[in-house]
Amino acid sequence: MSDETQDFLDSLPELEAGKTYNFKCYPGISCFNACCTDLNMILTPYDVLRLRRALHKGSVDFLRSHTTGHFSPDTQFPEFRLRMLDNEEKTCPFVTEQGCSVYADRPGACRMYPLGRATSPDGEGGVCERFFVVREDHCKGFLEPNEWTGGSWKQDQGFEDYTASNDRYMNILARIKEGGIPVSEKMGHMAVMALYKVDEFQAFITRMRLFDRLEVDEERQKAILEDEFVALSFAMDWFELMLFQDCANLKEKGA
Structure with a gap:
């Protein structure tokens, strides 16, 4: 999580464990799509993979078309944000009158x-998780009768599929920050390839004969090269091993 994101969350009311709030968003509510403009949204590696697969785009094409990127000064890790349309409202590129197209x-x-x-x-x-309520003036969803806790909303919205990958990525960033030293420029660029360009990372694995140096059984090797979601998980293992010389899921041969 970036420092600015943390500062934003800290400015919001926390939804305490077991406490509820009311909310529902649907076509026909007067504010429908109003929250889909002028966003400053950081995309995680899992976000990028899900979006570009839905759009049938390669990683280079997606990142060039739909994101702006830079290297975070405190970690030197890449940070990509969703690019809004160049119109007065700065609309999300995926929103339509009927709602979100992705x-x-x-x-x-x-x-x-x-x-x-x-x-x-x-x-x-x-990880320990905390929830914060984002109450924007335009939003009428809070007037609806549907009642949620943080956990029930996360489950209803299918966020649990995102949790494992995103939390793993945030843990890597947290460990870098705790160390107080940003990664090298070379490692920062390697993170772009391995974590945000998973299709290219799969080719890199083969080209560099990466499996020759790591303890990866044949079944997992096959899955990594055929399934980009498995490859992303492996990329995080690989980065943990390179950065911290310690990864519960991956070891170097002979180590």
């Missing part, structure tokens, strides 16, 4: 709205 694969931040979610390591390999 709804099934919408980014995690859209999926959780009107909640924000923050995580921190729990000291046991997992």
Whole structure:
């Protein structure tokens, strides 16, 4: 999570465990699509993979067409944001009068709205999560009778599919920040390829004979080269091993 995202969440009311809020968004509500303009949305590697697969685009094409990117100064890791349309409203490129055209694969931040979610390591390999309520003046969804907790909303919106990958990625960033030293420029560019250009990373694995140096059984090797979601998970293992010389899911041969 970027520092500006954390500052934004800290400015919002926290939804305490077990507490509920009312919300529903649907075509026909007077504010429909109003939250889909002028967004400053960071996309995680899993967001990018889901979106570009839904759009049938390669990674280079998607990143060039739909994002702006830079390297975060505190980690030197890449950070990509969704590019809004160049119109007066700065509309999301995927919104239509009928709603979101990529709804099934919408980014995690859209999926959780009107909640924000923050995580921190729990000291046991997992995360502690906190929810915050984003109440915007235009939103009429809070007047609806439907009642939710943070957990029930996360489950209803299919966010749990995003949790494992996003939390894993945020944990890597947290470990870099804790170390107090950004990664090298070379590693930052490698992160772009491995985490945001998974199709290119699969070719890199073969070209560089990466499996020759790592303990990866044949079944997992096949899955990594055939399934981009498995390849993204492997990319995070690989980065953990390279950055911290320690990964529960991956070891170098002979180590």
